[in-house]
Amino acid sequence: AQKVTQAQTEISVVEKEDVTLDCVYETRDTTYYLFWYKQPPSGELVFLIRRNSFDEQNEISGRYSWNFQKSTSSFNFTITASQVVDSAVYFCALSEISSGSARQLTFGSGTQLTVLP
Amino acid sequence: DAGITQSPRHKVTETGTPVTLRCHQTENHRYMYWYRQDPGHGLRLIHYSYGVKDTDKGEVSDGYSVSRSKTEDFLLTLESATSSQTSVYFCAISDVGIYGYTFGSGTRLTVV
Numbered sequence: 001a002q003k004v005t006q007a008q009t010e011i012s013v014v015e016k017e018d019v020t021l022d023c024v025y026e027t028r029d030t031t032y033y034l035f036w037y038k039q040p041p042s043g044e045l046v047f048l049i050r051r052n053s054f055d056e057q058n059e060i061s062g063r064y065s066w067n068f069q070k071s072t073s074s075f076n077f078t079i080t081a082s083q084v085v086d087s088a089v090y091f092c093a094l095s096e097i098s099s100g101s102a103r104q105l106t107f108g109s110g111t112q113l114t115v116l117p
Numbered sequence: 118d119a120g121i122t123q124s125p126r127h128k129v130t131e132t133g134t135p136v137t138l139r140c141h142q143t144e145n146h147r148y149m150y151w152y153r154q155d156p157g158h159g160l161r162l163i164h165y166s167y168g169v170k171d172t173d174k175g176e177v178s179d180g181y182s183v184s185r186s187k188t189e190d191f192l193l194t195l196e197s198a199t200s201s202q203t204s205v206y207f208c209a210i211s212d213v214g215i216y217g218y219t220f221g222s223g224t225r226l227t228v229v
Contacts, residue, residue: 052216091159095217104165109157
């Protein structure tokens with residue numbers, strides 16, 4: 001069975017600090033996708049990134065970067081020079097591909113990030 | 118340009134009453150899902166559908182039923198609402214070759 005763990009329930013930082021959100025996953029499949037979603041106070045779920053299990057290259061998008069390490073089953077998310085608008089709940093999620101399931105996403109419990117001015 | 122809409126957006130209902138939430142998509146996607154979001158639990162899968170009249174249970178399906186008679190509509194029914202079903206419900210869609218979801222805006226359901 002697949003499982004995603006986000007051990008950090010809440011994180012509070014001061015604006016311009018860097019912050020890393022941790023995500024650890026469990027799966028028996030060799031083929032899977034990992035995701036990060038952002039949920040701002042308005043409540044919608046915003047897609048941030050998708051990474052497949054064959055691509056361990058780190059990715060950077062502006063102030064956001066992601067570190068995928070299969071050896072430790074982790075897919076961590078770093079925000080550089082955080083801003084107040086980054087305040088949100090962030091979810092990590094996993095989708096097994098080879099299991100034949102209908103692409104169900106399994107979500108972590110989320111990390112509430114608060115960026116203080 | 119919302120390809121997926123949920124209705125209603127908010128609902129307050131009494132314990133023991135039936136409730137139906139609707140998810141409507143205009144993307145012609147094959148897969149549709151219902152999740153509930155609760156503090157400390159993230160999003161948990163209730164039911165999903167992989168085609169018209171093809172549905173299956175998710176992790177937290179007790180007390181819920183679903184129907185999909187058309188590609189575009191996926192209904193979630195609480196036969197007899199309980200206070201433990203107070204939650205935010207999200208519908209999502211996906212398709213063959215697409216790995217990831219498009220989410221609806223959510224329905225906030227309060228059972229009093």
